[in-house]
Amino acid sequence: MPVLDHIGIAVDSIDEQLGFYEALGLAAEGFEEVDEQGVRVAFLPVGDSRLELLEATGPSSPIARHLERRGAGLHHICLRVDDIRKAMDSLRVKGYQLLSEEPQQGAHGCLVCFVHPKSSGGVLLELSQKME
DSSP: OEEEEEEEEEOOOHHHHHHHHTTTTTTOOOOEEEEGTTTTEEEEEEETTEEEEEESSSSSSHEEEEEEHSEEEEEEEEEEEHHHHHHHHHHHHTTBBBBBOOOOOGGGGGGEEEEOOTTTTOOEEEEEEEEO
16 A cells, blocks of 8 residues: 655755744755756655655756746655555556656665656656665
8 A cells, every 4th residue: 555655845945945844843854866866855754754855956857847847846746655666567557657667766765656747637646665
């Protein structure tokens, strides 16, 4: 059964945005750069899931393109699955559109795949599998 892993929020600057979340009592538990995605991520635990602040590390980053088109704000919702390939196959055979044929490397050493918003009610949905 999938569970909510995190909500990704695109920001112009993690350092500038952190103050808002700290004022709510949240604290960054860590930072990571995912070179393959061109993104710097800050992780803020909220209960059993996290908010992830996403900052582009270059102009070709998907986050840079998102910020250019839509501005800062909600980027995606991530569901953690036990078997990402099985979840991808299940969606694919039912005609849902994925943004990649194979899982990609994501933050925390996870495998990830994004589902096209046209298939998920207008929301960019990420599937994530922890690699242990």
